[in-house]
Amino acid sequence: MKKEIKKGKIVVSKDGPYLVSGNLPLEKEIITTDKEGEVCCWKKGKIYPVQESYALCRCGKSKTAPYCDGSHVEDVFDGTETASRKKYLEQLDSKTKGPELELTDAQSFCANGRFCDRKEGTWNLTKNSGDPAAKKMAIRQACDCPAGRLVVWDKKTGKAIEPAFDQSLAVVDDPSAKCSGPIWVKGGVQIQAADGFEYEKRNRVTLCRCGKSCNKPFCDGTHVRIGFEASL
Ligand code: FES
Known part of the structure; x- marks a missing residue:
């Protein structure tokens, strides 16, 4: 076990x-x-x-x-x-809203991992999250961000979508x-x-x-x- x-x-x-x-x-x-x-x-x-x-x-x-x-x-x-020493949610620079997802962004945590640059970028993918493929990619990119700069939130539940x-x-x-x-x-x-x-x-x-x-x-x-x- x-x-x-x-x-x-x-x-x-x-x-x-x-x-x-x-x-x-x-x-x-x-x-x-x-x-x-x-x-x-x-x-x-x-x-x-x-x-x-x-x-x-x-x-x-x-x-x-x-x-x-x-x-x-x-x-x-x-x-x-x-x-x-503030919490993540107190350090946000922006919130990006889409039909299904919201994306929070605290740039001070950025580790230059660059997962968010792929395709049209996590911010645009979030704006287009009514499209299932865009939504899936936005979630994947945000979850791949090692630094936790980007967090995607499910608008229906209000909960963060995080990797386990x-x-x-x-x-x-x-x-x-x-x-x-x-x-x-x-x-x-x-x-x-x-x-x-x-x-x-x-x-x-x-x-x-x-x-x-x-x-x-x-x-x-x-x-x-x-x-x-x-x-x-
Ligand atoms: S050698 Fe780098 S912190 Fe000790």
Whole structure:
């Protein structure tokens, strides 16, 4: 029987790694493209050994990535957390309404995954959600957004449509953008700031691991702009 994990936790250490506890599984997830070169799917990669607790690099300098090797001390890392502490729904930039779906968008969470760019884009697909194919694609694209920037809501029930995730972590690889991506946190894992503040628990969110996000501890897509490459 599958072991359910409910108590996974990530503590953001001051100017240091993410301290992970609770037997959280860790794997690699790879962003793949369709034949037109548009981002379309996730592919599972390496599965890392299960450990009760471990430290994941967030400075971007570790030579044993995704784990911390202490490089943040030598190459002094400023990991100051600058992200808003408001809840997702208090950070929205826009709401897009269609006949069947509504789409909420909080850009500060964007990890530059680019699933939302495919076809005519998630916003237009939502506007056209009276068409079953458009509706299906809008749901798929929003659910594929690792950062939880985009959430689709069923207008009939008023509920968010979310992928079913167990608590787990994944390090993202983005070969089409020629870079390594963030840490994808799934299934409502508690993330705690260095000062003890508990960020809103969410089904999907991404944490910076290049060390350069302006929205720490969350990813802001900077890894794509700088071509970040993790060591392993
Ligand atoms: S946070 Fe320790 S090596 Fe990057």
